[in-house]
């Protein structure tokens with residue numbers, strides 16, 4: 078702690094946005110923090126920290142680098158940087174903001190930091206895979222509401238059900254629904270998997286469920302320990318939730334409705350557990366992968 082505080086203050090000479098970003102990014106690299114909560118490198122994370130504190134829009138980009146920061150601003154950057162490094166807190170839990178599919182969302186430790194590669198599929202409006210008109214969508218395990226809200230934005234005529242078993246997560250989700258003025262089309266429901274929507278049928282069911290297996294849970298970088306365990310842990314092989322989804326999803330779908338589920342690196346365990354299921358794995362340009370798609374008829378086979 079002492080050493081880092083000294084490093085932060087001994088660089089107090091850095092006062093422009095660009096110089097402070099450089100110093101923060103060096104500190105993040107030296108401290109060997111884990112990147113994986115919205116950014117994948119030190120520079121982008123440092124830029125988000127400095128832009129957040131200085132109230133600069135990211136759209137200003139490098140044009141803002143020569144702007145001078147006030148001593149108060151620099152002190153606040155240092156304070157958050159020290160917490161990021163020493164507590165291993167993911168940056169979005171310090172800034173309370175995360176970006177997903179072009180939306181800015183409020184986040185705190187009640188929800189997983191949104192980062193699903195499903196964002197890219199939503200922005201493409203699930204083309205070319207969806208074969209029917211999309212009137213309603215279900216987001217199972219919605220957390221902050223990220224996927225549900227991205228879907229509501231991408232399909233402006235569709236209604237969206239956002240389900241989660243965690244009451245705490247749903248409080249955050251409701252806050253985001255209100256902030257984005259989507260309350261008329263996004264319904265937020267407490268539900269253990271599909272329990273609250275018995276009898277309904279959706280054109281698309283999308284889910285980023287918990288899928289981390291027991292061994293992997295033990296070895297996760299410290300940053301992930303700040304995230305709700307309910308959002309990550311899924312039994313011995315990581316498939317507890319996915320098994321339930323695969324067991325019942327077709328009852329909530331039309332024959333050509335689309336099921337889209339992220340399983341990340343639990344893909345191998347899934348293929349071993351369901352060797353005959355005709356999973357489709359769309360290519361995801363932004364990286365991440367591990368997302369499968371199925372229609373209801375695929376699951377009948």
Ligand SMILES: C[S@@+](CC[C@H](N)C(=O)[O-])C[C@H]1O[C@@H](n2cnc3c(N)ncnc32)[C@H](O)[C@@H]1O
Pocket residue numbers: 188189190191192193217218219220221222223224240241242243246268269270284285286287288307308309318
């Ligand atoms: C990996 S997080 C995904 C959150 C959000 N969809 C995202 O992509 O950022 C999984 C979510 O599933 C929820 N969840 C866990 N078990 C559940 C269950 N049995 N029924 C409904 N939701 C559940 C967790 O509370 C958590 O919010």
